[in-house]
Amino acid sequence: MINRSLFPAVVRIGVLTAIGTGLLLLPGCDGGGTSPEPPSPPTSVQATTQDGSVSLTWDGGADASGYNVYRSTSPFSGAPGTPVNGDTPLGQPTLTDDAVDTGTRYYYRVTAVGEGGESDPSAEVSVRPFPSPPPRPEHIL
Structure with missing residues (x-):
């Protein structure tokens, strides 16, 4: 018989053995430890x-x-949505996005990934890519 007064307000599973009463801990029951927090969002994008x-x-x-x-x-x-960098997080705080159309405005947000998961997104930034300038004229009279 399990004496419930020994375990107030905690759910435990008692096991009766030939020696006496034992305690069975199920996988995933780590005694109330905390999970790591996600990293802080990136700044200064x-x-x-x-x-x-x-x-x-x-x-x-x-x-x-x-x-x-x-x-x-x-x-x-x-x-x-889906990260521009695909399934693998970037290892450095930089990215060059070549898959853009000139003249189209793009909006970007960045998240940090760590042991505790993915952070909230950074502040949004926007930019409109422009084409390379034409070559410098030669032989101007």
């Missing part, structure tokens, strides 16, 4: 354009092990 591409840089913080970059052609609302 900067977007620049040159030669028909977009270069992004940001401050990631010490607790991030990688980053995801999200792109949209309209301001973000709700879920961010």
